[in-house]
Amino acid sequence: MIKKFDRNKVVLAVAAPLLAIVAAIAITSVIIAATGKDPFHAYQVMVDFGSKSDSQVWIINKATPYYLSALAVAIGFRMNLFNIGVDGQYRIAAFFAAVVGGALTLPGIVQIPVIIIVAMAVGAVWAGIAGLLKTTRGVNEVISTIMLNAIGASVIGYFLQDGRLAKKEGNLIHTPYLPDSAHFFEIPTTPKPVYGFVVIAAVAGLAYWFLLGRTRFGFDLRTVGRSESAAQASGVSVKRMVVTSMVLSGAVAGLVGMPTLLGVSYNYGTDFPTGIGFTGIAIALLGRNHPVGMALGALLWGFLERTGTQLEFEGYAQEIVGVIQGVIVLCVVIAYEIVRRYGLKTQQRKVGEELAARARKSDKAEAAA
Amino acid sequence: MELAGITKRFPGVVANHDIHLTVRRGTVHALCGENGAGKSTLMKILYGMQKPDEGTITLDGEQVSLHSPADAIARGIGMVHQHFMLADNLTVLENVVLGAEKLHGIGARARARIKEISDAYGLGVRPDVLVEDLGVADRQRVEILKVLYRGARTLILDEPTAVLVPQEVSALFDNLRELKSEGLTVIFISHKLGEVLSVADDITVIRRGTTVGTAVPSETTPKQLAELMVGEELPSPETRESTVTDTPMLTVEGLHLSATDSDGVVRTVLDGIEFTIHKGEVLGLAGVEGNGQAELVEAIMGMRDPDAGTVTLDGAEITHAPTRKRREGGIGYIPEDRHRHGLLLEAPLWENRILGHVTEKPNSKGFFLDNKAARADTERIVRDFDVRTPGIEVTAASLSGGNQQKLIVGREMSHHPKLLIAAHPTRGVDVGAQAQIWDQIREARREGLAVLLISADLDELIGLSDTLRVMFRGRLVADADPATITPEELGSAMTGAATGHLEHEEHEESEGGESK
Numbered sequence: 001m002i003k004k005f006d007r008n009k010v011v012l013a014v015a016a017p018l019l020a021i022v023a024a025i026a027i028t029s030v031i032i033a034a035t036g037k038d039p040f041h042a043y044q045v046m047v048d049f050g051s052k053s054d055s056q057v058w059i060i061n062k063a064t065p066y067y068l069s070a071l072a073v074a075i076g077f078r079m080n081l082f083n084i085g086v087d088g089q090y091r092i093a094a095f096f097a098a099v100v101g102g103a104l105t106l107p108g109i110v111q112i113p114v115i116i117i118v119a120m121a122v123g124a125v126w127a128g129i130a131g132l133l134k135t136t137r138g139v140n141e142v143i144s145t146i147m148l149n150a151i152g153a154s155v156i157g158y159f160l161q162d163g164r165l166a167k168k169e170g171n172l173i174h175t176p177y178l179p180d181s182a183h184f185f186e187i188p189t190t191p192k193p194v195y196g197f198v199v200i201a202a203v204a205g206l207a208y209w210f211l212l213g214r215t216r217f218g219f220d221l222r223t224v225g226r227s228e229s230a231a232q233a234s235g236v237s238v239k240r241m242v243v244t245s246m247v248l249s250g251a252v253a254g255l256v257g258m259p260t261l262l263g264v265s266y267n268y269g270t271d272f273p274t275g276i277g278f279t280g281i282a283i284a285l286l287g288r289n290h291p292v293g294m295a296l297g298a299l300l301w302g303f304l305e306r307t308g309t310q311l312e313f314e315g316y317a318q319e320i321v322g323v324i325q326g327v328i329v330l331c332v333v334i335a336y337e338i339v340r341r342y343g344l345k346t347q348q349r350k351v352g353e354e355l356a357a358r359a360r361k362s363d364k365a366e367a368a369a
Numbered sequence: 370m371e372l373a374g375i376t377k378r379f380p381g382v383v384a385n386h387d388i389h390l391t392v393r394r395g396t397v398h399a400l401c402g403e404n405g406a407g408k409s410t411l412m413k414i415l416y417g418m419q420k421p422d423e424g425t426i427t428l429d430g431e432q433v434s435l436h437s438p439a440d441a442i443a444r445g446i447g448m449v450h451q452h453f454m455l456a457d458n459l460t461v462l463e464n465v466v467l468g469a470e471k472l473h474g475i476g477a478r479a480r481a482r483i484k485e486i487s488d489a490y491g492l493g494v495r496p497d498v499l500v501e502d503l504g505v506a507d508r509q510r511v512e513i514l515k516v517l518y519r520g521a522r523t524l525i526l527d528e529p530t531a532v533l534v535p536q537e538v539s540a541l542f543d544n545l546r547e548l549k550s551e552g553l554t555v556i557f558i559s560h561k562l563g564e565v566l567s568v569a570d571d572i573t574v575i576r577r578g579t580t581v582g583t584a585v586p587s588e589t590t591p592k593q594l595a596e597l598m599v600g601e602e603l604p605s606p607e608t609r610e611s612t613v614t615d616t617p618m619l620t621v622e623g624l625h626l627s628a629t630d631s632d633g634v635v636r637t638v639l640d641g642i643e644f645t646i647h648k649g650e651v652l653g654l655a656g657v658e659g660n661g662q663a664e665l666v667e668a669i670m671g672m673r674d675p676d677a678g679t680v681t682l683d684g685a686e687i688t689h690a691p692t693r694k695r696r697e698g699g700i701g702y703i704p705e706d707r708h709r710h711g712l713l714l715e716a717p718l719w720e721n722r723i724l725g726h727v728t729e730k731p732n733s734k735g736f737f738l739d740n741k742a743a744r745a746d747t748e749r750i751v752r753d754f755d756v757r758t759p760g761i762e763v764t765a766a767s768l769s770g771g772n773q774q775k776l777i778v779g780r781e782m783s784h785h786p787k788l789l790i791a792a793h794p795t796r797g798v799d800v801g802a803q804a805q806i807w808d809q810i811r812e813a814r815r816e817g818l819a820v821l822l823i824s825a826d827l828d829e830l831i832g833l834s835d836t837l838r839v840m841f842r843g844r845l846v847a848d849a850d851p852a853t854i855t856p857e858e859l860g861s862a863m864t865g866a867a868t869g870h871l872e873h874e875e876h877e878e879s880e881g882g883e884s885k
Contacts, residue, residue: 214738219720219727226713232672233702233710234725235693344715348767354759 012343017286017293020335024328031323037316045314046307057192059302064198064259065090065273066298069280071208072123072253074289076141078212079225079245085130085145086253087277088152093123093250094257095156095175098268099165101261102176111182112262119261120254126152127250131243141246149277160270174269184262197259204252205291221245253277282329288336301325371427372415385410385578388424392523392571397545397555399569401562402598407578408558409451412525415556416448417441447521449512451528455500462496465515472518486517490547505657506537510544523554530564531825534657534860542568560598562591574598612649613835617681618819619646619669619788624678626668638664640843642678646788651810651820653834653851655827657863661843662823663705666792669821670702671695683787696725701786703777703794705823707770711777714766718758719747721765722780729784746783754779755805771802778806782813789813792823807833827856841865 029039049055069086076083097119104111130148133139159165166173186193212218223231224241232238256276257268265272283301287294308321372390385407392398402408413419415426417435425432428444435441438448455464466472466479473479480496487494492510500508509529516524526545530538545555545568559565565572565586572584574597582597624642627635638661646652656662667673669680671692680688687695696702702725704710712721723732723743731742747761756775758768765773774794781789791810795803810833814820824830830837831851839847839862847862849871861867 214740215736216727216733216738217736219723219738223713223724223727226716227709229709230711230713230724232692233670233704234727235671235691235696237691237693344764344766347763351759351763351767355757 012339016288016336016339017332019339020328020331023331023335024324027327027331028320028324031327032316032320035317035320042311042314042316042320045310046303049310050303050307053189054191055306057189057194059299059306060194060198061259061263062302062305063295063298064195064201065256065276066279066283066301067201067295068204068252068259069256069276070283070287070294070298071204071280071291072249072256073277073280073284074208074287074294075221075245075249075252077225077284077289079221079241080228081242081245081249082142083127083130083145083246083249083253084142084281085127085148085152085277086249086256086280087275088145088149089123089126089250089253090256090277091272091274092126092152092156093119093254094261094272095160095268096122097254097257098175098178098261099159101178101182102267105179106181108181108183111179112184115178115182115262116255116258119258120251123254124247124251127253128243128247131246134246135239135242156268160268166269172269172271174265174267174271176267178262178266182262183266184258186263195259195263197263200255200258204255205295208252209291256280282325285329286332288332300328372411372424385414385421388575388578388580390573390580392554392556394429394554395549395552396570397549397557397568399557399559399565399572400575401559401565401572401594402575408560408575409527410578411575412448412527412556412558415441416446416525442519442521445520445522446525447516447519447523448525449509449516449527449529451531453508453512455508455511457501458499460497460499461494461503461511461514464500464511465496465518469519472520483514483518486514490517490544490551492544505532506540509533509541513544517553521553523556524548525556525558527558528560529557530559530561532658534863535857536860536864538564562594562598566591566594611835612815612817614648614650614817616648617645618648618650618683619821620679620681621645621669622679622681624665624668624675624680626664626673626675628664628673638843639668639675642845644838644845646819646821648787648817648819649814650836651814651822651834653822653824653830653837654840655824655830655837655859655863656840658825660840662840663792664843665840666705666790666821666823669695669790670700693728697728699785699787701781701784701789703774703781703789703791705792705796707773707777712765712773715764717764718751718756718761718768718776719744721776722747722750722761724780726780726784750776750779750783754782754809755802771798774798775802775805778809782809786813786818789818789820790823791820793825794822795824795826795829827859831856831859839863839871847871 032039032042050059069090072086072089073083097115100118101111101115104114106114126148127145130139130141130144133144134141160173160175162168162173166175185196187196187198212222220231220236220241223234223236224238228238231241257272260273261268279301283294283297286297286300304321304325308318311320312318371392372388388411390400390411400408400411410419414421415435417437417440420436426435427433433444435444441448456467459467462480462483463475465483466475473482483494483496486492492514494507494510494514500511503511509532513524529541533541542564545557548555549570557565557569566589567586569586572586572589572594573580574582574584574594576598584594584597621642621644624639625637626639628638629635642665644652654662654665664673668675671687671690671694674689678688679686682695682698682700685698687698690698702711708714713724719740723738726732727738731739731746733739744761750756751758751761754775756768756779757772765776768776774797778794789810794806794810798806807829810820810822822830822833831854834851837849837851837854837859838845839849839859841863842865846865846868847870849859849862854871858867858871862871
């Protein structure tokens with residue numbers, strides 16, 4: 001009996017993303033065809049180019065910050081908080097981490113953790129502000145985190161000037177370079193190395209799974225997400241949980257900039273990547289807040305971005321990848337909702353039928369006796 | 370009106386199957402059956418809110434198909450819901466014409482029509498009063514008037530007496546007789562036998578989703594009707610021997626709580642609440658809903674912080690302790706609204722078993738969850754408390770109300786509480802589950818459990834309690850001995866008409882049940 005319901009669950013879990021991807025491919029094909037191009041050739045190009053080994057390295061390196069960002073967003077999602085501010089959180093975190101890292105020269109074993117901890121702490125504080133505003137003043141976290149994004153950008157803009165916390169180099173302004181000891185290890189692959197930070201991302205994913213699924217704290221957090229009233233009646237302090245989870249989300253957001261800072265740029269400059277926080281929202285939706293699902297989502301995103309550049313050479317419109325990404329997210333959200341409702345309904349019906357059958361059987365037994 | 374072979378498959382709850390119902394014009398027809406027997410579903414079908422999967426509805430010899438409440442209204446069928454659908458901040462007149470502006474406008478003509486209907490049926494409705502200033506019984510009359518105003522000739526009343534005290538019930542019945550004498554048809558849904566027998570001309574009984582028989586009140590005794598409804602011997606909530614001890618378990622002193630309502634006005638919701646529940650004692654709290662019972666429960670559970678007074682559990686002061694501390698300290702909680710406060714509807718049963726007791730064994734070891742032990746213990750609860758489910762991986766939403774409630778009772782009892790707060794523990798629960806829940810409470814009480822029982826079912830309250838208190842407008846205004854009090858006497862205290870120690874007229878008894 002239990003096995004049967006489990007199997008249904010698995011089938012439903014696979015059905016949703018499958019449905020979404022099929023629908024997304026169908027819709028994108030129509031759109032590409034509408035631009036007068038052959039959609040199947042486009043897919044051919046994408047698969048060919050995406051499976052090259054330098055593409056694979058590129059995709060993994062791109063997916064690492066995406067995954068961390070998705071984790072940060074997912075922590076909020078699991079308790080019905082919409083942390084739109086991951087973008088601001090990781091940028092301000094990376095900026096101050098770069099400043100601190102650039103000012104210190106310590107052995108790597110100390111220097112790197114210091115930088116990471118500074119980043120997590122700054123991200124946590126920045127997100128915690130939104131949490132406190134929500135619990136003390138009732139400010140919706142969507143509004144406050146959007147505003148904090150803008151404030152964060154302004155704060156960085158103010159300090160990122162020659163003579164303040166940054167210096168000028170050619171056209172770029174950036175914080176001082178981190179010392180060599182602060183360079184994170186790389187996994188030597190050909191033709192280019194994979195950032196070592198992918199290991200940290202995997203550990204973070206594992207920690208996310210364990211914390212939410214296997215600890216009391218995680219249960220409380222999920223309870224609040226499912227029903228705030230039931231959580232309160234069950235003894236969870238909802239307000240404290242809001243602040244805690246925002247802080248946690250912000251701390252993970254602090255990690256988002258680290259692969260870039262410790263593995264590529266070694267400074268925070270005007271060319272530091274932006275917008276990863278928003279990508280994280282899309283990937284968290286795509287991966288349904290599941291640690292493995294989000295990893296696949298992040299890789300898919302990297303794949304699309306990588307192969308999108310190649311499509312341009314083949315004469316396809318460069319916006320096509322953006323369209324595909326948007327269509328996928330929409331399809332996923334819709335497909336999950338459809339499958340969720342369908343699953344709930346079938347289960348209710350099945351439980352009803354099964355109990356009715358059991359009741360009839362016992363009635364017959366009584367009649368026979 | 371005639372219904373034949375109505376079948377409705379409906380997820381999770383008892384479906385209607387093969388329903389036959391014939392209602393004669395100009396009569397009061399009672400539809401009775403236990404909670405969860407399928408009465409409300411049938412009425413929703415009649416009112417066009419749900420479509421039957423099979424069967425036919427015939428009105429005055431013409432077969433009809435009702436697609437929406439608008440269809441039903443057009444055919445002269447009106448419904449008064451159990452939960453009133455009135456806008457508090459509008460006047461009676463405005464509420465009545467709302468959505469029916471086309472009929473008689475919104476001005477003098479509408480007022481005249483309302484006055485006319487009100488006088489014709491003796492409803493005594495005043496058109497210009499704000500609905501928020503009306504009591505429950507008056508609101509119900511406004512609902513009835515609303516339906517009549519729209520031209521209904523057949524009225525469906527869904528459990529109309531559930532929210533009324535006995536005196537108001539008899540006033541309602543006078544109104545119903547008035548309607549009947551004017552040639553209107555009333556379909557009256559109830560599970561209270563006495564009421565059904567006193568007002569109905571015909572009775573149809575529903576059990577397990579199907580019609581099992583009809584009865585004529587003059588030839589039927591309550592006992593026969595009860596057996597028809599239940600299909601077996603009727604369980605009684607009666608508590609026989611007293612198990613009350615002298616050891617206080619919960620002591621509440623001078624509790625005062627104010628709350629800000631939706632208009633931003635600070636009101637006192639609890640004032641000077643004082644009571645003690647001893648080990649092995651069931652204290653029953655009577656009162657019309659909305660007189661502070663829910664707030665009192667939330668103050669004891671730590672979900673609201675009182676302004677003054679103390680709450681002491683088993684010698685430890687817990688007035689301002691967080692909810693989790695209180696639960697760990699031995700308070701079990703059966704909430705009034707199980708969907709909002711007692712369950713995670715979309716989570717599997719075993720996660721619901723953890724809810725509220727995540728820090729306790731077998732659900733966790735230190736900081737970590739013990740999912741395996743929690744699952745195993747859920748299996749045990751399902752078995753011991755007879756939760757009808759195909760397994761523990763199904764979501765709580767897929768169980769029927771009675772089985773959800775059995776799961777909650779099982780969960781709370783599994784942690785051997787010192788104090789159990791049971792708010793309407795058998796509301797919306799079928800009769801089998803009801804008897805089991807009563808048994809559980811009685812058994813735990815024998816082992817020294819203290820129980821705070823809140824219920825709208827006065828028979829349940831009188832039957833289970835050792836001591837009775839009456840709550841009115843945030844105060845405990847009266848106390849009574851459950852051994853001698855009648856529901857009518859309790860009812861008059863619930864409206865605020867009687868205070869102090871309630872004496873049964875023929876009896877002289879000293880202070881409450883505590884002296885037993």
